[in-house]
Amino acid sequence: MQAFLDIFDIYLLEAVINGILLGGVLALLALGLNLIFGVIDVTWICYAELVMIGMYAMYFMVQYYGLSYFIAAPFTILLVALLGALLHYLVIAPLLTAPPINQLLATGGVLFVLQSFATVAFGIDFRNLGIRLPVLAFGDMNFSYARLLSFLAALVGMVAVYLFMTRTFTGTAIRAISQDRQIMALMGVDTKRMYIITSALGGGLAGLAACLLVLQYDVHPFVGLSFGPITFLICVLGGLGNFIGGFIAAFVFAEIISLGGLFSDLEWGYVLAFAFFIVMMFIRPAGLLARRR
Amino acid sequence: MLELRSVDAGYGSFQALFDVNLDVKAGEAVGVIGPNGAGKTTLMRVISGLIRPSRGSIRMEGVDVVATPAHRIVSLGIAHVPENRRLFPQLSVDDNLKMGAFMKEARGTYAKRLDFVFELFPRLKERRHQMAGTMSGGEQQMCAIGRALMSNPKLLLLDEPSAGLAPVVVQQVFELVKRIRASGLTVLIVEQNVQQVLHVVDRAYLIEAGTIRSSGTAAEMLASDTVKEAYLGV
Amino acid sequence: MTGQGRLAAWAVGLAALVALPFVYRDPYHLHILVLILIWSFAYTSWSMMGRFGLVSLGHGGFMGIGAYVTALLWNHLGLSPWIGIPVSMVAAGALALVVGYPCFRFRITGHYFVLVTLALSGIVLQVITATRDYTGGSLGYTPNRATTNKLLALQFDDKTTWYLIALAVWLAGIVVWHLIDRSMSRYALEAISEDEDAAAAAGVDVTAEKLKITLISALMTALAGAIYCQYQMFITPDTVSGIAVSLQMVFAAIVGGLFVSLGPTVGAIITILLAETLRIGFGTKAVGWDNLVYGVLLVLFIIFLPKGILGSVLDRLKSQRKVSRTHEQEAVKIAR
Structure with missing residues (x-):
């Protein structure tokens, strides 16, 4: 084992593994966005801002009210799920028959609202949970426990969604809607209700992501901007509404960011990821997993 | 009625x-x-x-x-088998049938209805894990009728x-309709x-x-x- | 209104606008006017694409490039903004082409296009923040004060000069808008926004037409960024780049109205007066409140008045005169 590790640069391997760990959370974010796009055919530009609100919820419950992390987490997930449902009910539902771009821009307005709400309510200070999780040493490599935990929780979350989508009547209906909206009523499915459920589910995933991200990052009103764009790129590259594509693209991007970050700042990892994205558009314009016609 | x-x-x-x-x-x-x-x-x-x-x-x-x-x-x-069948092409036969039993009243009898439909269309049982969109026209029609029957309609x-x-398949479809009638x-x-x-x-x-x-x-x-x-x- | 009457109205209005700073000298009000003119120009630039259904959220990126490249060249290389501004525009244009070409070539439209451009402005913001050793990161950046030749540095202390510069730039924007409105490209782009495949079948070079308008729009937006930087003498990544700025452009253009040349200008007047009112009303607590109101209004506008204030008013006026014409206007959706 040691001999094998010697061949490779130890830091390179560490970065690769950290990339995989980051990929879990990104995949979770992409899944939520893809779910909503796949079912309702809208893109929530403000998705990352929902995560931001969730991070604040965690911060206040844990730091301010002294709740334990594991008790605060379900509440946060519920809260953001509720926000998701509310977003659909108040903003998307009135626009369902409007041109798609209008729906998208309306969620852009919500992005403004959430960001500035956070600024007004919580100020622009950076805040963190103050939980310092230990660092795991493996050979000469160090892995943050927080990342490992996030990765595992993200996986569990995604498996739960998978089971829900494949095993339950509601999950099956959610998968069916995008294939034929008109006849859903013949199945006894109330499409409006399904949209609300899907929005809540998408919100819940954002809430879960918030619980995980707050372990690693400080929360501030603009924190959504640091992972929102990358989530959109992942979804576009994976093909909007394509769960498997999004999953793979998440790990590809996470590796690029992590390896790019190895050589300089994390921000350059993002830039590299964007450059990669542009190149990929030339090679596979319809997305990573598009079927060739 | x-x-x-x-x-x-x-x-x-x-x-x-x-x-x-x-x-x-x-x-x-x-x-x-x-x-x-x-x-x-x-x-x-x-x-x-x-x-x-x-x-x-x-x-x-x-x-x-x-x-x-x-x-x-x-x-x-009332169960409606729409024009052009309108199956969910990317869902398996099983999932299509499941959608037919979506409403609350039908969920309880889901397993029983599934047996009934598979008995009526043994072909569907063979194909239950196949994507509905990849089946032949006749099989798709069976699936569409099966899906409608899942709701236990009158x-x-x-x-x-x-x-x-x-033409051969058309003949089969009308045979089917007779059998469905016979079931009441x-x-x-x-x-x-x-x-x-x-x-x-x-x-x-x-x-x-x-x-x-x-x-x-x-x-x-x-x-x-x-x-x-x-x-x-x- | 007849063509000549319209021209006369423009001439009178313009003369009044030029004369204004010589008659009315309140510096605060002039300052607001300059801001309105600069942002109007930026919003007009955005609407060049937006009106054809090319909804870009990447313009924050172009504006940021215009502002930062100009300032960086001046501070680090001593390059006059007279050269720096064209260089920054070229940089923004090049970026627009690099991102636009694959998008248009491979028919990345609708949601996909919005998300790609959204990421673009996000990335530009990241780059500005990442290169904090040069750009000052999120703390902002100030072009060095010119000690000798103010004209060479494009730095002026009096509001009147800036007002006239901003007015000229704004006017140029309006002229370009009208030139495009009368060109063949307009018909091509309208056809594309209706049905891309049909347009291509009718012999429209879809990629080239889209690239052309994107390039023009990006160049103008970069110019807006540079002018803003020269006027304010202080820029931060959040005020000239990023998603928030992009959304602000969309918001103003939609509030004012996308399909009329003065729509974005009306949008700028409304949004800036709103922001200023809120700023004065809330004082130091204003941080965030203006955007909060923006956001709520944006959502309400899209739901209830997607054609914008000016667009809706003009529609109503027109419908009183020509019924058939309104019908035609109705057919143009805000974007697709």
């Missing part, structure tokens, strides 16, 4: 049905025949709530269908079940294949340009001059 009284319906400013009166009694099989664009599909859609009548009343066993939300109509016992609406199928279901079937359908149903309505032109027993319709000339090519 089902009664339509003075029903007008259409799409936007386009009116497709004019003053339609139609009855289906329990245990009957009733056909609706007529040329393309006569309003046959509209008739089916207005019964199952996909479009709403602009005038008139529709009652299912005395319950006002027009006042029932579209997604609750299937709970009244009345089955069949819209052009033979459309787009090979009431059937309302829309067809362009007049000859075939009149051998399956008890009564039929002839619809032209959105209006019921004539009606009668299958035998009467087969003997009728208008039907003979226009649709049977005799």
